[in-house]
Amino acid sequence: MYQVFAIPAFSDNYLWALVTKDGNCAIVDPGDATPVIEFLQKHNYTLTDILLTHHHSDHIGGVDTLLNTYSNINVYGPSTSRFPMVTIPCKDNDEIVLPKLNIKLNVMEVPGHTLDHICYFDHDNIFSGDTLFSAGCGRLFEGTPEQMYNSLNRISELNENANVYCAHEYTSANIKFALTVNQNNQDLVNYNEVTKALIKDNKPTIPTLLSTELKINPFLRSNDQNIKQTISQKFNLILPISDLECFTYLRKWKDQF
Numbered sequence: 536m537y538q539v540f541a542i543p544a545f546s547d548n549y550l551w552a553l554v555t556k557d558g559n560c561a562i563v564d565p566g567d568a569t570p571v572i573e574f575l576q577k578h579n580y581t582l583t584d585i586l587l588t589h590h591h592s593d594h595i596g597g598v599d600t601l602l603n604t605y606s607n608i609n610v611y612g613p614s615t616s617r618f619p620m621v622t623i624p625c626k627d628n629d630e631i632v633l634p635k636l637n638i639k640l641n642v643m644e645v646p647g648h649t650l651d652h653i654c655y656f657d658h659d660n661i662f663s664g665d666t667l668f669s670a671g672c673g674r675l676f677e678g679t680p681e682q683m684y685n686s687l688n689r690i691s692e693l694n695e696n697a698n699v700y701c702a703h704e705y706t707s708a709n710i711k712f713a714l715t716v717n718q719n720n721q722d723l724v725n726y727n728e729v730t731k732a733l734i735k736d737n738k739p740t741i742p743t744l745l746s747t748e749l750k751i752n753p754f755l756r757s758n759d760q761n762i763k764q765t766i767s768q769k770f771n772l773i774l775p776i777s778d779l780e781c782f783t784y785l786r787k788w789k790d791q792f
């Protein structure tokens with residue numbers, strides 16, 4: 536059993552803290568050490584583990600300082616050579632155990648945003664890094680649309696009641712795009728109202744639920760006929776188009792949006 540807390544960083548990142556009752560703590564994607572150290576000191580928590588999803592600096596930038604400040608830290612992350620600081624390399628389908636927290640997590644390789652991006656999940660929670668956002672998905676810096684499409688499909692098959700802890704507060708901008716491509720989606724219209732109220736109160740819109748994302752996130756809904764129609768009009772395509780084609784054009788449109 537653990538609780539998850541958001542540590543806001545930079546302008547719109549969330550670093551996630553997994554904390555057990557006895558005060559041991561794992562941090563997902565510590566892009567900046569300062570807010571993590573402040574969080575640990577304020578609550579008197581002990582840092583035991585660091586979990587990395589991918590190599591972008593806003594996700595790993597604080598690791599060196601944390602390792603210099605605290606001792607005996609396990610660092611989990613992708614198994615490629617870009618992660619010299621990783622002590623426990625993770626591969627697809629691995630089950631990792633954070634010994635001091637007694638937390639078991641599963642690893643999923645989700646190429647797309649980067650080639651070596653991984654997610655961590657258990658029955659209740661998904662730490663999706665920059666792969667799945669609320670109402671959106673990560674940009675394709677390294678992977679192909681097909682890789683990202685397959686990665687998101689695999690995440691969609693997890694427990695739909697799980698919380699999705701993504702790494703950025705991009706929800707508002709993502710909804711704007713989602714409403715453009717899927718304006719007759721009443722769940723999306725409702726979700727827009729709910730998240731607008733949260734943002735107005737300065738509250739995070741994350742975590743979101745996977746079940747919510749399945750209803751509102753166009754990047755998980757590229758089989759939707761209304762979205763396909765919008766895409767075909769925008770890009771002058773003759774219907775029918777495949778789900779993957781729809782996803783590819785959705786991502787292309789969002790990049791220019």
Ligand SMILES: [Zn+2]
Pocket residue numbers: 589591648665
């Ligand atoms: Zn990234």
